[in-house]
Amino acid sequence: MKTKGTKMSCSDQNEEVTDIDGGSPLLDVKPQAIIVWRNVVLMATLHGAAIYALLCLTWKCYLYTLLWASLLYWVGALGITAGAHRLWAHRSYKAKLPLRLLLAMFDCIAFQMDIYFWVREHRVHHRFSETNADPHNAKRGFFFSHVGWLLCRKHPDVIEKGSKVDLSDLMADPVIRYQRKYFLPLMLFFCFIMPTTIPTLWGESLWNAYFIAAILRYCLLMNSTWLVNSAAHLWGSKPYDRSINPVENALVSTLTGGEGWHNYHHTFPWDYRAGEFGWRINPTTMFIDLMAVLGQVTDRKTTSRESVKSRKLRTG
Numbered sequence: 001m002k003t004k005g006t007k008m009s010c011s012d013q014n015e016e017v018t019d020i021d022g023g024s025p026l027l028d029v030k031p032q033a034i035i036v037w038r039n040v041v042l043m044a045t046l047h048g049a050a051i052y053a054l055l056c057l058t059w060k061c062y063l064y065t066l067l068w069a070s071l072l073y074w075v076g077a078l079g080i081t082a083g084a085h086r087l088w089a090h091r092s093y094k095a096k097l098p099l100r101l102l103l104a105m106f107d108c109i110a111f112q113m114d115i116y117f118w119v120r121e122h123r124v125h126h127r128f129s130e131t132n133a134d135p136h137n138a139k140r141g142f143f144f145s146h147v148g149w150l151l152c153r154k155h156p157d158v159i160e161k162g163s164k165v166d167l168s169d170l171m172a173d174p175v176i177r178y179q180r181k182y183f184l185p186l187m188l189f190f191c192f193i194m195p196t197t198i199p200t201l202w203g204e205s206l207w208n209a210y211f212i213a214a215i216l217r218y219c220l221l222m223n224s225t226w227l228v229n230s231a232a233h234l235w236g237s238k239p240y241d242r243s244i245n246p247v248e249n250a251l252v253s254t255l256t257g258g259e260g261w262h263n264y265h266h267t268f269p270w271d272y273r274a275g276e277f278g279w280r281i282n283p284t285t286m287f288i289d290l291m292a293v294l295g296q297v298t299d300r301k302t303t304s305r306e307s308v309k310s311r312k313l314r315t316g
């Protein structure tokens with residue numbers, strides 16, 4: 001096997017997309033989906049239960065339970081946005097051990113598989129955007145890039161390229177290693193058991209607490225995150241690079257804590273703000289800045305105004 005280009009990083013997504021071994025360019029042919037029915041049943045059950053919670057339970061539960069579910073939604077979101085995405089996938093800033101532990105716990109609350117898995121899929125997504133090696137290739141349509149990719153077998157290109165992603169930086173972090181090793185009990189506790197039991201402190205029933213603070217909150221955050229892969233690759237403006245699919249989408253940013261400025265993010269993936277305008281609909285950037293004030297964050301990478309301006313003039 002040739003070794004040329006076998007290591008890749010999230011920051012080189014603007015290079016020509018060719019076979020990682022230096023072979024022929026990846027073909028952009030719409031592939032046949034092989035449905036995994038077990039995942040279809042699980043996802044349908046989750047969404048059915050979330051709709052039941054939304055229609056039948058939210059109006060008769062304690063206000064505190066709704067506030068608790070909202071809190072879990074946003075800390076789970078931070079686990080994905082500030083943790084798995086901006087810290088671990090892109091290395092856009094450095095975090096001290098206490099913050100890394102906190103973000104790994106938040107990531108368990110969100111339960112989008114463990115950080116190692118999430119980062120591998122995301123690095124492949126950036127490197128091979130909108131090709132068959134992109135796990136949620138938006139050229140296969142809204143449904144596929146939103147949730148369909150989780151309901152069918154991975155395209156062979158995703159497996160092949162994913163197996164060659166350099167993840168050595170992750171395995172060097174004990175927080176990632178331990179989260180991966182003990183992910184099942186950690187996920188069950190932080191995503192389902194803890195959210196369900198805490199509301200009993202103010203008299204909520206386990207039934208209501210489970211469906212609202214665990215199931216409904218989990219399902220809503222999953223869908224918000226998926227919108228970054230679907231809506232933010234389809235509908236919006238392209239001020240930074242008109243040659244790529246990712247777009248600027250304020251609604252997605254609102255729902256995800258700042259991850260909808262996706263044309264900027266794919267153009268400047270190393271920037272910890274994941275958007276040009278700092279705190280504008282970007283609570284994740286606020287959180288990282290707050291952690292910097294508290295001494296938990298260092299080495300925040302940004303892009304200079306001049307670089308952004310010249311890139312806009314050249315490719316926007």
Ligand SMILES: [Zn+2]
Binds near residue numbers: 090
């Ligand atoms: Zn990214």
Ligand SMILES: [Zn+2]
Binds near residue numbers: 125228229233246262
């Ligand atoms: Zn993307």
